Amino acid sequence: SLDQAELKKALVEYKIGSVLNTANNRALTPQKWYQIISEIQEVAIKQTRLKIPVIYGVDEIHGATYTAGATMFPQQIGQAASRNRALVRRGAEITAYETRASSIPWTFSPVLDLGSDPRFPRQFESFGEDPYLAAELGVAIIKGYEGEKNDIGHPEHVASNMKHFLGYQVPTSGKDRTPTYLSEEALREYHLPSFKAAVAAGSHTLMVNSGIINGIPVHANHDLLTKLLKEELGFKGLVVTDWADIENLHRRDKIAATDKEAIMLAINAGVDMSMIPYQYEPFCQGLVELVKEGKVKQERVDDAVRRILRVKFALNLFEKPTTNPKDYPKFGSKEFEEAAYQMAAESITLLKNEQQTLPLAKNSKVLVTGPNAKNMRTLNGAWTYSWQGDKVDEFAANYNTILEAVQQEIGAGNVTYVPGVSYKPGGKYYEEAADQLDEAVAAARDADVIILCLGENTSTEKPGDLNDLYLSELQTELARKMAATGKPVVLVLSEGRPRIISRIEQQMRAIVQLYQPGNFGGNAAADVLFGDVNPSGKLPYTYPRYPNATISYIHKSSEEQTKAEGVYNYEADFNPQFPFGHGLSYTTFRYNNLQLSKEQLGKNEQLTVTVEVSNAGKVAGKETVHLYTSDLYASDITPDVKRLRRFEKIDLKPGQSQTLTFTLTPDDLAYTNLHGKKVVEAGEFEIRIGELVKKFTLTE
Incomplete structure (x- = not known):
């Protein structure tokens, strides 16, 4: 309850006009919020x-x-x-x-x-x-x-x-x-x-x-x-x-x-x-x-x-x-929950899928392991019921963890769970402990496939600072031990930032990025793993391979030198684990017939770009089509290798094709010069969609 004396002091005596905080850093019911804010407004409106x-x-x-x-x-x-x-x-x-x-x-x-x-x-x-x-x-x-x-x-x-x-x-x-x-x-x-x-x-x-x-x-x-x-x-x-x-x-x-x-x-x-x-x-x-x-x-x-x-x-x-x-009768309704599930399902990004490991057969015997397997907190992230997300399990008990969703998907009798590694209760986000690590290895013997749920615990702001972007040592050890069993390992990541996995990536048969998908992330993950949902997410960042190579896709061409001739003959490369925009599907999309409306674009004209995208596989799927431009030469600032200018997400049935049309103007090709001014500069440009490339010239 509110301290009435303090409330009056703030609002009446000191004329405070805003309140920007929570009660004890924890979620309240809508009714409790209404009561608190009504009391505040009562004083503000009647006593000031x-x-x-x-x-x-x-x-x-x-x-x-x-x-x-x-x-x-x-x-x-x-x-x-x-x-x-x-x-x-x-x-x-x-x-x-x-x-x-x-x-x-x-x-x-x-x-x-x-x-x-x-x-x-x-x-x-x-x-x-x-x-x-x-x-x-x-x-x-x-x-x-x-x-x-x-x-x-x-x-x-x-x-x-x-x-x-x-x-x-x-x-x-x-x-x-x-x-x-x-x-x-x-x-x-x-x-x-x-x-x-x-x-x-x-x-x-x-x-x-x-x-x-x-x-x-x-x-x-x-x-x-x-x-x-x-x-x-x-x-x-x-x-x-x-x-x-x-x-x-x-x-x-x-x-x-x-x-x-x-x-x-x-x-x-x-x-x-x-x-x-x-x-x-x-x-x-x-x-x-x-x-x-x-x-x-x-x-x-x-x-x-x-x-x-x-x-x-x-x-x-x-x-x-x-x-x-x-x-507000729709608060927390099934309609709203379905929208949250849909967003989670469309965000999940398939990063790797060797030997068509995914989707898994529903009669598989599965070992589920890892600290994020039975954990609603890591599905949601910070800013969930509290600042750091440390109270999620208290409020989200009615939703499915990854483990529970997998059990519902294929039957609890087909699922074995051993944590292997756990987060320290009440500890800092990075504090972990081995938790039946040897038992997890033993349990893998009876499994057809291992679903390995790794990533990081939740944090934000200063408490979330870190000194090492690599996946933690204990989680890396668990991954290596799972791979050493010889059973196919599907790595499922739930993490707020791309923790580096290059030490284990080659040993993983498939990799699925959940990000922090919310309360319906467990259900969406299980649906992707077992083929009820065809993944369609695309990386919104460059996933780095090493901690000293955290370069964005927006970079200069000098990041991609294979060799710089000279006294030292040093080498430089741009070698991410997965590039910006990467995301696989259970079907195959083909890009054809990239066309530009003109090869010479005047400064007051528009350029129309068309491309045909077809679903050449056997299942329906959603695909995001990215259009990039490259300025081949600029006069005073080295141009970026490429820049995203348009994107569109489409849904195609097997065998279906769709022609997409994008419109660009010279302003889309502008860059900022040394003096902070936008410059539209004549010269040669490239359009890139998928592996297709076309050149055009911007004229004076």
């Missing part, structure tokens, strides 16, 4: 001088994170693997509905950071390493949250929050909230497009990158928050800090000698709302003093207040400060 409602916001990341019984979807990285804009949008619509059923009108989602560093502890929260993919799915998720016309006052819509502006996921160290160095060209070419698209799509709010770019904490960077975001992009919504990040300017980043100076820097840089986890009084007192002293202009405060009030009005909080769960 101006009677302005509070805006309540939480991290609803892949479903209504902090609501018991809510529908949990795959994390964003899995949603990106689905390449299905409609499913991404539908997932956001359902999350918005269930968030409003909890009386919460604002979610801190989507993550629009480029997830191009596999070391980073929050890569799973991103749409992966490609700017176009992140922009397209970012727009889909925003329209799902806010509605087609961004009418967030609708009782089934919420305000979205694009985060973390800008360049958050590429720190030099790969660790959370640590510095990065980004040129103006790289910032605009790779990291800005997803935010630019989201602003154009009408997202109402934005959260700031908690790190440092080029020596300047982003929360104190006027060039990024005001000049770029508010002036150049024309963002009219509110800018909120991340957790405690104004005081971090003083305590962590040492750019302000006092908390008060930190407030001055952040507000003057363009921050509109401060997310203060603990002591709010110093901020309130400090800001008032700064305005009186003339160090923060009254107009800057007025602008921030206007931006916040506009969002509160848009959310219809003045007319309807709460939403009652009784008005």
